[in-house]
Amino acid sequence: SQTIHQWPATLVQPVGSPLSLECTVEGTSNPNLYWYRQAAGRGLQLLFYSVGIGQISSEVPQNLSASRPQDRQFILSSKKLLLSDSGFYLCAWSGQSTNEKLFFGSGTQLSVL
Amino acid sequence: GEDVEQSLFLSVREGDSSVINCTYTDSSSTYLYWYKQEPGAGLQLLTYIFSNMDMKQDQRLTVLLNKKDKHLSLRIADTQTGDSAIYFCAESPGGYNKLIFGAGTRLAVHP
Numbered sequence: 001s002q003t004i005h006q007w008p009a010t011l012v013q014p015v016g017s018p019l020s021l022e023c024t025v026e027g028t029s030n031p032n033l034y035w036y037r038q039a040a041g042r043g044l045q046l047l048f049y050s051v052g053i054g055q056i057s058s059e060v061p062q063n064l065s066a067s068r069p070q071d072r073q074f075i076l077s078s079k080k081l082l083l084s085d086s087g088f089y090l091c092a093w094s095g096q097s098t099n100e101k102l103f104f105g106s107g108t109q110l111s112v113l
Numbered sequence: 114g115e116d117v118e119q120s121l122f123l124s125v126r127e128g129d130s131s132v133i134n135c136t137y138t139d140s141s142s143t144y145l146y147w148y149k150q151e152p153g154a155g156l157q158l159l160t161y162i163f164s165n166m167d168m169k170q171d172q173r174l175t176v177l178l179n180k181k182d183k184h185l186s187l188r189i190a191d192t193q194t195g196d197s198a199i200y201f202c203a204e205s206p207g208g209y210n211k212l213i214f215g216a217g218t219r220l221a222v223h224p
Contacts, residue, residue: 006155032210034211036214042216043117043201043214043215043216043217044156044201044214046211046212046213049210049211059211090155090156092156094210100210101144101146101158101161102146102156102158102210102212103158104148104155104156104157105155106154106155107153107154107155109153
């Protein structure tokens, strides 16, 4: 069966520090991968998605970047965190076919102080 | 444009039925989804409905879809305290896998 792992679960970082959140998927190959952010009291906003190694699409302009160095690895990064980067970050995967369901990781709560 | 709207909060008594409503904008969405998020956790796919269906029932869950009004609802029968969570409605505009989520409805179940 397929599983998705996301870490760390909680992270507290100072403003201006770098960020690296990692997500890996097991039990499937060539998945679509996604990074979503959930700001406090708000819905989910799609940040990045990837349909293959090295292929990244950004949905909103921001202080973050994403990379996919391996088929089942998706990394969310920042060189210098802002206060506004605080939120709950969720990684997700789906199959490649149209209208595949999304399966989410357990999330990372990021607090930038 | 793409927009999914939900009421933010719903409070029900244990044993009663809960109805969570959602409106969406993109009529090309082939599937519409309900996800559940428990405190501090990721989202769990609860159920989904194909756009050519009016209703889908899965145990205590009933999904109703009104395509004309672009209205989706989730009914939970015999609501339990374990149903307390945030429920997200999502559409898949243009047939892509990039889901558009609503802000979520926080369901509180009290004795």
